[in-house]
Amino acid sequence: MRRGASRCREPRWVLVLVGRSIMGTSSGVRKGQRRPAETAPVARVYVDVPLAHLDRTFDYLVPHTLEDSAQPGCRVRVRFAGQLVDGYVAERAGSSEHTGRLAYLERVVSDEPVLTPELARLARAVADRYAGTMADVLRLAIPPRHARVERETPPERAEPPPAPSTEGWRRYTHGSALVAALAAGKRAHAVWQALPGEDWPARLAELAGSTAAAGRSTLIVVPDHRDLARVRARCAELAGQAAVVALSADLGPAERYRRWLRVRRGHARIVVGTRAAMFAPVTEPGAFVVWDDGDDLHAERRAPYPHVRDVLIQRAHASGAGMVVAGFARTAEAQLLVESEWARPVLAARERVRASAPRTIGTGDEFELARDPAAGAARLPAAAFDAARTALAAGTPVLVQVPRSGYVPALACARCRHPARCRSCAGPLAVPGGTAETAPTSAHCSWCGAIESNFSCPTCGPSGMRAVVVGARRTAEELGRAFPGKPVRTSGGSEVLDVVPGEPAVVVCTPGAEPVAHGGYGAALLLDGWALLSRQDLRAGEETVRRWMSAAALVRSAGDGGRVVVGADAALAQVQAMVRWDPAGYAERELAERAELGFPPAVRMASVQARADVLADLLLELPLPDSAEVLGPVPVTPERAGEEAELERALIRVPRAEGKALAGSLAAAQARRSARKAREAVRIQLDPLELV
Missing domain, CATH: 3.40.1440 (GIY-YIG endonuclease)
Structure with a gap:
């Protein structure tokens, strides 16, 4: 045919x-x-x-x-x-x-x-970049139809709002120039590093309001619904409710389609949304903004697995609009934009950064070790208790960040430290904890739920168990005893707090679930840093710095008594980036190391996962560029015992200039398999976040 x-x-x-x-x-x-x-x-x-x-x-x-x-x-x-x-x-x-x-x-x-020419070109470009199909991208870009909504009388188009004050941007070098360029419709690209304690929703609202006042649209994409609510409220204050539309995947089908139509018809000039909004068909775009691009919520979980940052960059390039990558920390991808001169850095002067940042110390600091010789090994060293006591005495809340939720989410043999496994299914053993009225329950399997009452280590025989990682609920219990009379709140999992009052309290949370405190926290304790840094992941260090800075940015400045205690060796590069509050310097170092080792984003990399024989055949017939290097294949460890363990994965990397050719070869290979009616699934992912 x-x-x-x-x-x-x-x-x-x-x-x-x-x-x-x-x-x-x-x-x-x-x-x-x-x-x-x-x-x-x-x-x-x-x-x-x-x-x-x-x-x-x-x-x-x-x-x-x-x-x-x-x-x-x-x-x-x-x-x-x-x-x-x-x-x-x-x-x-x-x-x-x-x-x-x-x-x-x-x-x-x-x-x-619903399929505008601009959206069709974008969908085609995204499909080609990620070795996907147009149909897959259109399912992500266009919401399901709701007939009744289409028949509704559309609201009147909002008038351009008055230009807001942009005084807050004057604290940043090139900040005012960035806002002025976007309002003038220029192709301005920037990487904005927000100051600690910055009211970043207000800054983004000022940027969007200035663009809307000039008759152009702004699309702002944030990681989760809490950020969405804050940014939307700020934008509505400046531009009015009628000018702002919030898009997210958790809206009902009718409401989601109603808001999406408002955007497509040009009835709103400011669009704020989560990952699902990256394809929002804004009219006359003036600026695309992504906040905290290192958050894994920005990576789509469905084929062809696009990333918000990359999609918005493509949109800005195709439409001639501006692009802003913003956050407290900086990713290696954002650093690459700066070093390639595609984007300009928007930073505050060092003296202003020092005046805004809290005082940060690591538990391995020589001065702290002299005061407390056990600080390097203690989970809550004396410096952490001192910071918490001082903040509570001053009438301010204390933020405690714990890497894991639950009570005791991982157990090991008390003698040899071998991971404790279920005798029935080999799943990990954990202690889930009790409710407020009951005591913690005994160890049980996290997979099959079997209760383990007589643990025997397969390595050294019968023995007891010890906690490998202490979860947020156990930490809250310990801190409740350490600070009697002070309320202890938890935030994480299915119960995430948005805001806490600015009064003495201990707030225990998991990364990403930190609530905002009125007036800021007096101190932040970042516990179990080793659990974040020891993860077998290419982005472990970068992700750790991002999570720490997101929490530390909620703390008052050092001049107002704000202190941050990092539960990790002060000599580590990640802790030093916190002490100096220098995410740009850490990102520069991270990118240089990845370029030397040949890892993204210095190169384009594809992950190909399939059954062993299928993967071998695909790699054999795959026409790759001469510069391509195939790593593997290696077996894929199944997440649960009993699942198929025959899958293998290969990594293919090429120079960035060959990325388009690699994506085209993988797409052609999928097309050949599809034409042959091959039934075995092959998962292809370009530039995956996880390589291990």
Whole structure:
């Protein structure tokens, strides 16, 4: 079948047209027989089929009855391989390259042009970058239709708001110039490092308000719903409720589609959302902003696994709009944008950083070790207790960050430290903890739930168990005894606090669940740093710095008595980045090390995972660039015992200049497998966050 053609398999669905060509003529058409539209009778349709070898448009005839409604961008139903499937009209044309018969469009589901030309180009670019298909990207980009919402009377378009004050940006070098350039519609790209204690939602709202006042749109993408609520509230204060739309995946289908239509129709100039909003079809874009791009919530979990930062960069490049990558910390990817001069750094002067940052110490600091020789090994050294007591005595809350939730989430043999495993399924043993009314329960398996009452280590025989990691609930229990009379609150898991009052209290949380305190925290204790730094992950150090800085940024400045105690050796580069509050310097060092070792983002890398024999065959026939290097394959460790353990994974890396060729080769390989009707699944992921 030639490109652009759609041939039905079942003869009873083929409509033979009378005339000299596939377009037909009005002469000789029997009564009741469909005839093609007189103007642009061919519709090129993206068909919603999950097959890589069908990742292109297919030509269909437009019936004369649908001539006005079957417009580019609308949803349609078509016959494909004998079945009715959904599709989007990409364009209308006067002729087709296909020389055979064409099927007709069955019906127009909605005449709302949801697939705009800009969105279609973006979806194609994202699919090509990540070796995916257009159908996969469109499922992420366009929400399901809700017919009643389309029939509602649309709200009036919001008037451009007045330009807000941007005084807060004057504290940053090039800050005012960035806002002025975005308001003027210039192609301004920046990496903004926010000061500790900064009211960053207000700064982003000022940036968006200035762009909206100039008649252009701004899209801001944040990691979670708590950040979304804060940024949306700030934007509404400056520009008004009618000018702001919040998009997130947890909205109901009707409300999500209603807000998405407001964006597509240009009724809102400021769009704030979580990961699902990265494809929001904003009109006349002036700026794209991603906050905290290192958060793993910005990475899509569904194929083709795009990342918010990279999608917004593509949008900014294609539309000529501005782009801002913002956060308290800085990723290696953001540093690469700076070093390649694609983006300018927006930083505060060092003296202002020192005035805004809290005083930070590590437990391995020589001065602290002299005062407390056990500080290097203690989970709560004397410095941590002193900082907490001082903050509570001053009437301020104390933030305690613990890497793991639960009570005791991991156990090991008390004698040889071998991980404690279930005798039934080999799952990890843990102590879940009790409720407020009950005592902690005994050890049980985290997988099958079996209770372990008589543990015997497979290495050294019968023995007791000890905690490997202490969770947030156990930590809260310990701190409640250490500071009697002070309330202890927990935040994490299914119970995340948004705000806590600025009064004496101990707030124990997991990374990412830190609530904002009125007036700021008096101290922050960042416990068990080894648990974050010892993870077998390429991004362990970078992620640790990001999590620590996100928590420390909520603490008052050193001049106001704010202190941060890091539970890790003060000589570590990550702790030194905290002490100096220098995320840019750490990101520069991290990028240099990755470039030397050949890891992303210095190179483009693909992860290919499949059954061992399938992966071997794919790698054998895969046409790779000459510069490509294949690492592996290696077995993929199953997450649970009993699951298939035959999967293997190979990593393929190429220079960044060869990234497009690598993605094209992988996409072609998937297309060949799809055409052969191969049933074995192959997972392909470009630039994965996790390499181990």
